Amino acid sequence: MKILLIGSGGREHALAYALKKSDTPVELLCTQGNPGILQLAKKADVDIDNSSELVTFCREEKIDLVVVGPEQPLANGIADILRENSIHVFGPSKKAAMLESSKAFAKEFMNKYGIPTAEHKKFDKGKINICKEYIEGLQSFPVVIKADGLAAGKGVIIAETKEEAINSVEDMFSGKFGKAGDTLVIEEFMKGQEASILAVTDGKDFITLASSQDHKRIFDDDKGPNTGGMGAYSPAPVVTNEVLDKVHREIVIPAIEGMHQEGTPFIGCLYAGLMIDNGTPKVVEFNVRFGDPETQAVLMNFDGDFARLLYSASDGKLDKSAVRNVCVSHTCCVIMASKGYPDSYPKGQLITGIEEAEINGSLVFHAGTKYDNGKLTASGGRVLGVTGKGNTLQEAIDNAYYSVSKINFENCFYRKDIGKKGLQQNS
Numbered sequence: 001m002k003i004l005l006i007g008s009g010g011r012e013h014a015l016a017y018a019l020k021k022s023d024t025p026v027e028l029l030c031t032q033g034n035p036g037i038l039q040l041a042k043k044a045d046v047d048i049d050n051s052s053e054l055v056t057f058c059r060e061e062k063i064d065l066v067v068v069g070p071e072q073p074l075a076n077g078i079a080d081i082l083r084e085n086s087i088h089v090f091g092p093s094k095k096a097a098m099l100e101s102s103k104a105f106a107k108e109f110m111n112k113y114g115i116p117t118a119e120h121k122k123f124d125k126g127k128i129n130i131c132k133e134y135i136e137g138l139q140s141f142p143v144v145i146k147a148d149g150l151a152a153g154k155g156v157i158i159a160e161t162k163e164e165a166i167n168s169v170e171d172m173f174s175g176k177f178g179k180a181g182d183t184l185v186i187e188e189f190m191k192g193q194e195a196s197i198l199a200v201t202d203g204k205d206f207i208t209l210a211s212s213q214d215h216k217r218i219f220d221d222d223k224g225p226n227t228g229g230m231g232a233y234s235p236a237p238v239v240t241n242e243v244l245d246k247v248h249r250e251i252v253i254p255a256i257e258g259m260h261q262e263g264t265p266f267i268g269c270l271y272a273g274l275m276i277d278n279g280t281p282k283v284v285e286f287n288v289r290f291g292d293p294e295t296q297a298v299l300m301n302f303d304g305d306f307a308r309l310l311y312s313a314s315d316g317k318l319d320k321s322a323v324r325n326v327c328v329s330h331t332c333c334v335i336m337a338s339k340g341y342p343d344s345y346p347k348g349q350l351i352t353g354i355e356e357a358e359i360n361g362s363l364v365f366h367a368g369t370k371y372d373n374g375k376l377t378a379s380g381g382r383v384l385g386v387t388g389k390g391n392t393l394q395e396a397i398d399n400a401y402y403s404v405s406k407i408n409f410e411n412c413f414y415r416k417d418i419g420k421k422g423l424q425q426n427s
Contacts, residue, residue, distance in 0.1 A: 001026050001307050002062060005041060006048055006078070007069025008032035010335075010367035010385040011292035015069055016040045017363070018299040022307035029061070035376060036366030048073060055085045064088060065311050068268075071150055071289050075101040079268070088314040092288050095264040099255075099286040103148045103185045106286050113258035115251055116282040118144070118275075120187035125173050134186065135165045142189045146285075147172055149180030154342050156216075156226045158189065192277030193238045193421060194284065196294045199252050199272070200309060202318040203265030206252060207309075210301045210327040211239035212294040213422065214273075218342065220417045227342045228382060231418035233332040233393060234297040237425040238276050247272065247281050255286070267313060296333040296365045296385045303328045330396040332419045333387040334404050335367070339411040341381030349378045349409040357403035361389040364403065378409050393422050 001024050005016055013036040019026050020040050028041035031048050046057040058066065066082055068074055068091035077094035091097075098105045110117045123131040135143075145168045147155030155177045159165035165186075172181035194216075198209045212234035218224035239247070251272055259266040271287035271294075290298075299306070304323040312319035338345035354364050354376070365387060368380015384407065388400030397419040404414060 001064045001311065003028050003307065004044060004058065004061075004063045004066045005030045005037070005069065006032075006066065006073055008034045008037070009069065009292055010365040010382065011290050011295045012069040013037050013365040013367070014296040014299045014385075015067060015290065017365070018302060018306040019067070023305040024307045026307050029063070034366045035369050035371055036364070048078060049076075051081045054078075055081065055087065058082070058085075058087045065090060065307070065314060067091070067310060069289065071097070071100050071287065074268075074288055075150060088311060090310040090314045091268040092266050093264055095262075096259055096266045097288045099259075099266075099270075100288040101150055103146045103285070104183055107185060109258060109262075110283060113254045115254050115258075116280075118187040118190050118282065118284070120185050122148075123184050123186065125182045128169065128173050131169055131184065131186070132166055135162055135169065138162070138165075140188070141165070144187045144189055145169060145172070146185045146187070147177040147181040148183035148185060149177070151177040151180045152228055154226055154228065155180055158226075190275040190277065190282055190284065192275045193425070195236045195239050195274045195276055195281075196232070196291050197239070197244075197247055197252070197272045197274060198290060198294065198298060199270045200313050200318070201256055201266055201268070201270055202313040202316050203256070203260060203267045204316070205318045205320075206256060206270070207318065207320050207323060208244070208248070208252065208326070210234045210298050211236040211244065212291075212297050213238070214291065214294055215415060215418055220415050225342060229291070229293045229335065230337070230415045231332070231334045232291075232294045232297045233396065233419040233422050234294070234301050234330070235327050237422050240279070243276060243279055243281055246279075247274065251281065251283060267316070293333045293335055293385050296387045297331040300331040300363065300387055300389055301327045301329060330390050330393045331387055332393070332396040332400040333365075333385045334400045334414055334418050335382050336384040336386060336404060336407060336409075336412055336414045337382050338378055338380070339413040341413070345381050346411050347377075347379055348372065349411060351376045351378060351383070351407065351409045353407040354384075357386060357406040359403065360399045362399050362403040363387050364407070383409065383412075393419055393426065397423075
């Protein structure tokens with residue numbers, strides 16, 4: 001099977017890893033790529049923003065399947081273009097991608113189809129005074145303030161006080177997140193533990209992969225600003241069989257059926273970011289692609305023919321027999337970032353120790369790296385996703401952090417508590 005992979009981050013490196021491990025022989029091409037992905041795939045010289053060039057490339061190269069990693073191309077409608085030209089693509093249409101590209105749309109959708117989520121209110125840029133009045137009238141803090149559009153996972157502020165909430169609103173409306181912040185959603189702060197569920201769906205049927213828990217805040221103990229994700233572990237013990245059954249019945253099935261009723265069938269990976277309190281799951285957010293860094297942890301747990309699974313979903317005939325086991329072990333992914341992320345951070349630092357780190361079943365997924373004069377250097381805020389594996393969560397954590405200790409680059413920063421909540425849940 002000849003597959004074109006779109007994207008260049010840690011998620012895409014994990015997707016490349018799983019695709020190449022498939023029972024089905026895979027010839028993998030990638031668009032942007034990174035040094036890790038390019039160990040598994042050949043670089044494709046194609047501009048994905050040029051529709052005719054992309055379609056011509058897929059036809060000439062006889063691409064069997066296009067797998068879209070990041071959210072922005074999906075929000076731009078790349079899947080629509082490919083499907084209109086009879087090219088198989090794993091990823092939702094532009095309209096279906098609004099579940100992620102518009103927080104306001106997603107909230108309205110969840111209300112319409114009875115999907116449990118937080119109480120919320122929407123405000124447009126021209127109504128800043130009404131927005132401030134609303135905040136002044138709130139009796140309970142913290143509150144969650146979300147930029148409506150795509151903001152690379154950083155457009156969410158948890159405001160502890162009225163003053164912080166008003167300052168956050170002013171920052172967003174003044175352009176902190178560009179046009180993504182022209183509309184805001186303010187919602188109640190939900191208590192509980194977060195978890196992520198990834199559902200592979202053909203628009204009718206679905207299969208969920210192993211559960212996971214992301215760590216969004218930059219510092220240990222969930223302190224500091226939100227990031228694109230500082231680490232994840234899988235499976236998440238908070239997602240019991242009973243909880244997963246509720247997620248299927250109350251969230252995934254209504255979402256897939258609702259999208260079908262809206263005339264926008266969802267084909268791809270439906271990501272449900274959850275808050276679970278006393279066994280009751282509610283949706284924090286929907287994403288329309290594999291999560292990052294959850295994918296690194298989840299796909300290390302996967303056993304089966306991943307290429308066949310994604311192709312069957314894109315073909316509208318989900319083949320669950322492609323999956324032998326969604327969870328063969330415990331995994332822990334620790335993001336090694338450049339100090340200063342998610343704001344300004346240095347680039348160009350020399351990276352050493354990756355070969356020494358890949359022991360005991362651990363893998364190092366490249367996120368923000370590049371070669372500079374033949375030497376591997378840091379090129380992004382999140383640089384590497386070091387992922388350990390074990391028979392227990394503690395073993396997976398220990399293996400991940402041992403591998404982290406072998407890697408060096410200047411101004412390196414990482415959380416020291418990835419997986420800690422899972423250990424507490426197990427105790």
